[in-house]
Amino acid sequence: MSQDRIIILNDFKKTKCPFCGVEIKSSEQVSLKNRGAKTFSSVDIYLEQHEILSKCSACRSYFKQNIINPNQLEMLYIQGNSTGAWSHSNFATEKGSEIVIEIEACVGKDLKVLDIGCNSGELLDFCKKLGAITYGIELSEEAKLFCTKKGHQMIENLQGFEKTFDVICAFDLLEHINEPSDFLESLSKSLKNEGKLIILTGNPNSFSARVCGIKWWYFSYPEHIVFPSKKYFDLLTNYKIEKNVSVYNSRDYKYPIFKLIKSLVSNILFKRKYNGVPSIFPDHQLVVLKRKP
């Protein structure tokens, strides 16, 4: 057990679906029964209550109740540091090939690209190689410094960046956002007319997620609090969908049986903190949205 472990009262609840705004019905909630220490963005935490998984009957998205208070969430991200784990990774060789191809299609010379939640900047490194002018937003102080050293412009927020970017990327991010609809709307204002927003997030309607139910590995991370359906993206009023495809997040997952065995063995040997079932089919969605002018 880490000495840094923090005990957190996770009692924050929503009254409406964070995606479509419909009122929550109690009958659609199920306890995740996930007691025990968990790693939250490199900080060890202990949640006092079970998280609750809720499904919206209107837009078919999922979200958690009994989450960490949003202010405390932000503090945990600021303290966190994942750069050690990721600093040697390479976007082009580690992300799924569909994802890399999509970035190559959307990003080009002198285009302004912003990566939100850029962590240690592998996506920005790749865009820079394609000739783009690269910007990042990141809460972790260590990650910010790391990206600045690599020549990416780090910005604090989107104020003063109206209609600025040709492409905004939010990879492995939306699932961490407490109010995802407000977030997507704020991004649309910073896109140029016809600019693109590219999102990579888990797909709660994927075959893997449906088979695993509440045991889907993706639900077990305390950082993951919202899970948008495909239908939700269809309902957006300020964007039109160019693409929504099922993908593996990482190339590792191209060997699903190997991955499954490796994961089960490591769970047994090392008593891992995530007890969910890993995916054996694509369980992420790559969504390309175009701003409506």
Ligand SMILES: [Zn+2]
């Ligand atoms: Zn909804």
